[in-house]
Amino acid sequence: MAKKMYLNIIWHMHQPYYYDLNQDLFTLPWVRTHATKDYLFMAKLADRFPQLHMTFNFTPSLINQINLYSQxxxxLVWNHFQKEAKELSKKEKDFILANFFLAPSKTQTSHFPFYETLKEKAKHNIHNFSTQDWLDLQVLYQLLWFDPITIKENFGLSELIKRGKEYTEKDKAIIKQVTQQIIAEIIPMYKKLKAKGQIEISTSPLYHPIIPLLIDNWVASESLPGTQLPKYRFQYLDDAQAQIHKAKDEVERIWNTEMHGIWPSEGSVSTAAVSCFAQNGFSWTATGEEVLFNTLGLPIVRDQNGLLNQGENLYQPWFFHTDDNNVAIFFRDRHLSDLIGFAYQHLAYHEAVGDMISNLERIIDRLPDSFNPIVSIILDGENAWEYYNNNGFEFLSGLYEALTQHSRIITTTPSEHLTGSNQKPTLNALKPGSWIYGSFNTWIGHEEKNWAWDQLFLVRKLLAEKEKELDGERKQEVYNILYQAEGSDWFWWLGPDNPSVQKEEFRKQFLSLLKKICDLIGEKYPGEG
Known part of the structure; x- marks a missing residue:
């Protein structure tokens, strides 16, 4: 058996770019709601376990949005919350009905019984909604999005939650104040953790694009043969490079430190993409296990407990050599990551913690003495917790406590591990793919997704033709909008695989970006929609 294990936990923080420059507001509230429920919460929880080392990945576009809120x-949801209930128009009430019941899970709303009462009343008897009902709904929907640490630390907030209904307009001031405080604390709190040497901060490309598809979107068929490709072949290496180097410049300015690691959007990599990371000075990246095994030409074989039979391949960094730099690639254990992301929410927290520790111990026991594995658990740091009781507080606290006390598990960060690692297997090429089944089909291949790629291509081609006519300031503005339009999220929501009631809103926002580019360069929109 191996003597010990290094555990590399990476929490990825990202939200689509919801800020609309034309309206000077956010069209959807999810950056704010995750800020008050998850971003500060995850940092404060880590701070309680100073021996625990881990990595937090923040996309530059998310940090930018947090800063906009702090300014x-x-x-739109916040604006409708602030409006006095007695002054709400029919249009505003319709907006509230359409948006204030968009809570993701019963677990999140179970501690707010009157919220559930209002939800049922809205379905069957909306005409009997009183002014007090509208006010209670305004307040309760915001209270859903606070984390348990903040609630415990803030008497006024906890009292509002205990009351459960019959709120006043004055009660809104408490929510406003706490929200502002949380948003202002997020970046300083992570800086504090980094200054202590407890965490590493990594980044992603600027607006979270799928870098291999920006370089050449027809690479999707190399990842998964038979993929239906868009009509036009999108090949803009310069855009990929810009999304990477602008991200590095921006986050190094924000965090005031050199950035060593890049989590590529959705773990999407290719030989060309990793070469871009190397050219921009990154020393490590990460992706899904499927990419490694597809590259090696090996099947992924797990036993009845989900343990991997080829652990030596997965549980070490592989080194990708280029003329510019050597980039270490960490490969995510899908099974362990998905247990946290999707399975443990259904278990009592102590059972979930025990199961994770048992899984890690079995990995140690299975590997040879001479091998010191590094196991990478990588997942969203914001989206799972609303499905856990109490926002995952007991589970995460229990897990962190168990990890810090374990004699054979050492939590680490990629940069820390690379400092002392002498295991250096190499890869000369990578099979293109992502952390979602090792392919790109979440963002390309369906007719709706391909339609979006073709719209993007037509506008990008038009911009290339008109670029020389733009002055420096206008050119910078246009390209910033283009980079937003290249983000992965627009393609994610199209097609049948990620259904959402807000799908049409995403499509409209994507098209508005493309049309804005055309307006700025003085050309008619060349696409459809």
Whole structure:
């Protein structure tokens, strides 16, 4: 058996770019709601376990949106929350009905019984909604999005939650104050953890694009043969490079430190993409296990407990050599990551913690003495917790406590591990793919997704033709909008695989970006929609 294990936990923080420059507000509230429920919460929880080392990945576009909120920008949901209930128009009430019941899970709303009462009343008897009902709904929907640490630390907030209904307009001031405080604390709190040497901060490309598809979107068929490709072949290496180097410049300015690691959007890599990471000075990246085994030409074989039969391949960094730099690639254990992301929410927290520790111990026991594995658990740091009781507080606290006390498990960060690692297997090429089944089909291949790629291509081609006519300031503005339009999220929501009631809103926002580019360069929109 191996003597010990290094555990590399990477929490990825990202939200689509919801800020609309034309309206000067956020069209959707999810950056704010995850800020008050998850971003500060995850940092404060880590701070309680100073021996625990881990990595937090923040996309530059998310940090930018957090900063916009801290500067006083608001979103449509927040604006409808602030409006006095007695002054609400029919249009505003319709908006509230359409948006204030968009809570993701019963677990999140179970501690707010009157919220559930209002939800049922809205379905069957909306005409009997009183002014007090509207006010209670305004307040309760915001209270859903606070984390348990903040609630415990803030008496006024906890009292509002205990009351459960019959709120006043004055009660809104408490929510406003706490929200502003949380948003202002997020970046400083992570800086504090980094200064202590407890965490590493990594980044992603600027607006979270799928870098291999920007370089050549027909690479999707190399990843998964038979993929239906868009009509036009999108090949803009310069855009990929810009999304990477602008991200590095921006986050190094924000965090005031050199950035060593890049989590590629959705773990999407290719030989060309990793070469771009190397050219921009990154020393490590990460992706899904499927990419490694597809590259090696090996099947992924797990036993009845989900343990991998080829652990030596997965549980070490592989080194990708280029003329510019050597980039270490960490490969995610899908099974362990998905247990946290999707399975443990259904278990009592102590059972979930025990199961994870048992899984890690079995990995140690299975590997040879001479091998010191590094196991990478990588997942979203914000989206799972609303499905856990109490926002995952007991589970995460229990897990962190168990990890810090374990004699054979050492939590680490990629940069820490690379400092002392002498295991250096190499890869000369990578099979293109992502952390979602090792392919790109979440963002390309369906007719709706391909339609979006073709719209993007037509506008990008038009911009290339008109670029020389633009002055420096206008050119910078246009390209910033283009980079937003290249983000992965627009393609994610199209097609049948990720259904959402807000799908049409995403499509409209994507098209508005493309049409804005055309307006700025003085050309008619060349696409459809």
């Amino acid at each position: 006083g920008k608001t979103d």
